Amino acid sequence: MKKIFFWSILVLLSLSVAAGVLFAGSGEKPPEEQFITIHWAQWAPADYLEKLSEGFTVETGIKVIVEQTPWETFVQKYNTEMIARSDAWDIIVGDSQDIGNMAVNGHYVELTDWIKKHKVDKTFTPASLTYFAEYPKGSGKYFAVPCEGDALAWAYRMDLFEDPDNKADFKAQFGYELGVPKSWDMLKDIAEFFHDPDNGFYGVAIYGDNGYDSLAMFAEQVIWSFGGELGDYSTYKVDGLLNSKGAIAGIEYYQELFQFTPPGFGDAFFVKCNDTYTAGIVPMTCNYLAFFPALANEATCPYARDTGYFACPPQKGTDGKVRQFAALGGQGASVITYSKKQDLAFKWLEWFIKPDTQMEWALLGGYTCHAETLASDEFLNATPYNPAFKKSMEIFKDWWACPEYDVLLRTFSETIADYVIGDKGTAEEALDKCTQQWESVFKEAGYY
Amino acid sequence: MSSRLKENQGSDMEAHYHSMSDKTLMRLFILPTLVLLISINVFPLFWSLFLSFTKYTAKMTNIWGKNPEMIGIANYARVLTDPEMWVKFITTAKYVIMSVAGEMILGFGFALLLQTKFKGRGFITTLLILPMTMSPVIVGLRWRLFYEPNWGMFNFLLGLGRIDWISDPSRNLYSIVIADVWMWTPFVMLLSLAGLSAVPKYLYEAAEIDRASWWFKFTRITLPMVYPILMLALIFRTIEAFKIFDLPMGITGRGAMAPPLLSMHLYNVSFVTWNTSFGSSIGYIMLIMVLAITLIFVKYLNKAKQ
Helix, strand or coil: CHHHHHHHHHHHHHHHHHHHHHHHHHCCCCCCCCEEEEEEECCHHHHHHHHHHHHHHHHHCCEEEEEEECHHHHHHHHHHHHHCCCCCCCEEEEEHHHHHHHHHCCCECCCHHHHHHCCHHHHECHHHHHHHHECCCCCCCECCEEEECCEEEEEEEHHHHCCHHHHHHHHHHHCCCCCCCCCHHHHHHHHHHHCEHHHCECCCECCCCCCCCHHHHHHHHHHHHCCCCCCCCCCCCCCCCCCCHHHHHHHHHHHHHHCCCCCCHHHCCHHHHHHHHHCCCCCEEEEEHHHCHHHHCCCCCCCHHHEEEEECCCEECCCCCEECCEEECCEEEEEECCCCCHHHHHHHHHHHCCHHHHHHHHHHCCCCCEHHHHHCHHHHCCCCCHHHHHHHHHHEECCCCCCCHHHHHHHHHHHHHHHHCCCCCCHHHHHHHHHHHHHHHHHHHCCC | CCHHHHHHHHHHHHHHHHCCCHHHHHHHHHHHHHHHHHHHHHHHHHHHHHHCCEECCCCCCCECCCECEECCCHHHHHHHHCHHHHHHHHHHHHHHHHHHHHHHHHHHHHHHHHHCCCCCHHHHHHHHHHHHHCCHHHHHHHHHHHHCCCCCHHHHHHCCCCCCCCCCCCCHHHHHHHHHHHHHHHHHHHHHHHHHHCCCHHHHHHHHHCCCCHHHHHHHHHHHHHHHHHHHHHHHHHHHHHCCCHHHHHHCCCCCCCCCCHHHHHHHHHHHCCCHHHHHHHHHHHHHHHHHHHHHHHHHHHHHHC
């Protein structure tokens, strides 16, 4: 019985294999589909890019797959793939601060000649090229095409800001008119004015999470605005810059402003900031511009009609100088060294930098860095937050882009979070500690 | 080649395979699995041990002598002398003690309650087992929502106001302990139930005849009889709690305000800042600690068996 069973299984298996081979060989082979895969973070702009690329598919017949990874593990995932020299993707729309690591390790194809040939250096804003594409900064060597030019900006409740009672009370309390903040100091006054925890209303929604770069991005823009620096990007000098009076004032400001956030904001990133704003418990929130479509959409935000937007305000620093800065977000598109379809990837890039494509990209909700498109009325009037975006593009600045940026990010987040969120020590102590750590990182890396 | 020669060769091969012993066949069958295990388990183990004595980051290109660069026991010295690492050791120890103690007490308690026959016992047992059947990441994310200070159910049900259980460093270790106890108490309960059901009934009957008290029966019959299985539960839970990662990752994330647990630090060092060699040394120290703890427990387990 056992023998019969064994033989019948064997015969069945042989027949199946034979049939499979026979039919596979006899059928006509379908034409091979051409496609490229772009890797980006999981967010709305990646959806827009996929939609935008449908036009490329119609034009060329090349399909574009936009593979999305959640923000929390986005950078790690593509770093791991690149370490393994994977050809899973043809293009990465990678974080601006990671460009040094990717360029130094040869993961990105150098695009200097391509950029000059296609006049990207003439048609895209110079700042976007510097921060999204160039490494080392000032070298004229490019490794990306500016794709999503994002920055931190603000959304606010116009109905609350323009309410006559609020205006009168604010004037009585602070001695000047309530309105769109003209300085970071005024922004804090507004947060203090609206902060009413007993009635479940809070002054502001800002980042507190320090798992990746959220806390660091908010911190850097106040450091710059108050007159501090993260260091000298060309000499890697940190002492006297990161722990300068301006930087200390900026971090102290962050800690003071953080007191006006709702409870549990120590882990707040873009989702929590948007959720808190749409829940109607804060009058204003700071977030990346790429997340503002959700606030302007009546289906997702009940205050969409009453929401206004502004770029990060200027601030008089400790030295009396007025400065205005916004933390850069956004990413550049780079061709992967290990891609087996580099020719198709370059075809897509050529199509992507065309003025028409850039305008379509902007109208879909992507943040173009194409100078002509940015300046057009069509772009400025397309959404209520585009004017704030244009202003932010004039004032943005970025984090370190050297290969050690992740260690710098981690040590900065840990030391600054201890003070801003954990209320431990002073801003000066936190920045001194961070300065020491950064200098040892640079020393170990051989910069001095 | 003549056909006769070919025939001879064919029959030689046949003879060779026919003469293959069972042992050789067995080895041949095991070989693919063995190769796979060595390449994905054993090799990384020795490779990471080698890396722990070097200065190496997986993020940068390999240049022998530079990346990895031999630095002896410097990584281990750093792990053991850095005061911040000791904070992580102590926090992990606190976490292990609190969560395992909670699970052992509650798990054994529930098992004692469920030992008595009552209506709906099967249904209640099934309900109690449910948490441990879930994915730890999902459990972590659910508890994160539950702990949310502004609208989460945890504060609301306990009438606590807007207490931050997630990002407040003075509390979030306890929030992970609570979630861990909720999830893994059923595991201890199940093992204890198995142990309790194996206690011979005649021992209790004899004690009844002698009019022994409940406490006497519990300390002289129940506890000694289930002691080996409780030790087993203790070993499993201690090892698991020591290397806990998914729950804290779900509840607090890996940020600076998350509790300084060793496994989270290992992850941040190895995969966020890509200090592969230092991460390897932390991993090996954790391995040695887990092995030491397990050996102590196994010693007690063997004693209990005797």
